[in-house]
Amino acid sequence: MVASPIRTSSGVELTAAEATPADHDELYEAFAGVVAAGEGYPQAPGPLAVADFDDYWLDHKSLVVVARLEGRLAGSYYLKPNFAGRGAHIANAGYFVVPDVRGQGAGEALVRHSFGEARRLGFDAMQFNLVFESNPARRLYERLGFEVVGRIPEAVDGEAAIVYWRRL
Numbered sequence: 001m002v003a004s005p006i007r008t009s010s011g012v013e014l015t016a017a018e019a020t021p022a023d024h025d026e027l028y029e030a031f032a033g034v035v036a037a038g039e040g041y042p043q044a045p046g047p048l049a050v051a052d053f054d055d056y057w058l059d060h061k062s063l064v065v066v067a068r069l070e071g072r073l074a075g076s077y078y079l080k081p082n083f084a085g086r087g088a089h090i091a092n093a094g095y096f097v098v099p100d101v102r103g104q105g106a107g108e109a110l111v112r113h114s115f116g117e118a119r120r121l122g123f124d125a126m127q128f129n130l131v132f133e134s135n136p137a138r139r140l141y142e143r144l145g146f147e148v149v150g151r152i153p154e155a156v157d158g159e160a161a162i163v164y165w166r167r168l
Contacts, residue, residue: 016110027058027073028053040096076110095110125168128164130152131162148163150163151163
């Protein structure tokens with residue numbers, strides 16, 4: 001993947017590039033902050049071990065992208081097969097935007113960017129397995145054409161989760 005500019009709906013220009021080892025510490029700190037705040041991921045809030053971050057966000061991924069705003073980390077996403085074998089044509093993705101960049105369309109820009117990268121990698125659909133009912137990103141996913149294909153009652157700490165799917 002070549003570094004490329006992506007523009008948010010509010011006109012902010014981000015630079016998207018494949019993550020490198022030089023991005024590791026900054027990605028870890030940002031994601032650990034998301035987890036500590038209990039925002040949208042199933043890890044228990046609190047300190048996140050580096051090895052757990054590596055396993056969840058970096059290892060065994062088809063692509064990890066970092067987005068930067070004027071050189072500083074704005075957000076990230078990963079792509080990986082959602083299933084093995086004959087189901088590997090369906091991608092899974094995870095996204096986060098750092099708190100001081102939220103509300104400017106960066107999340108939507110990252111999701112849209114991931115569609116093109118997923119197609120480039122050979123995926124033809126995308127599925128999210130565990131989107132908490134309280135997650136504000138649900139409105140975005142539905143606006144971008146994701147369909148609700150399931151609901152998991154009491155998925156994490158009593159909260160239900162939604163399963164989303166979309167053809168690419």
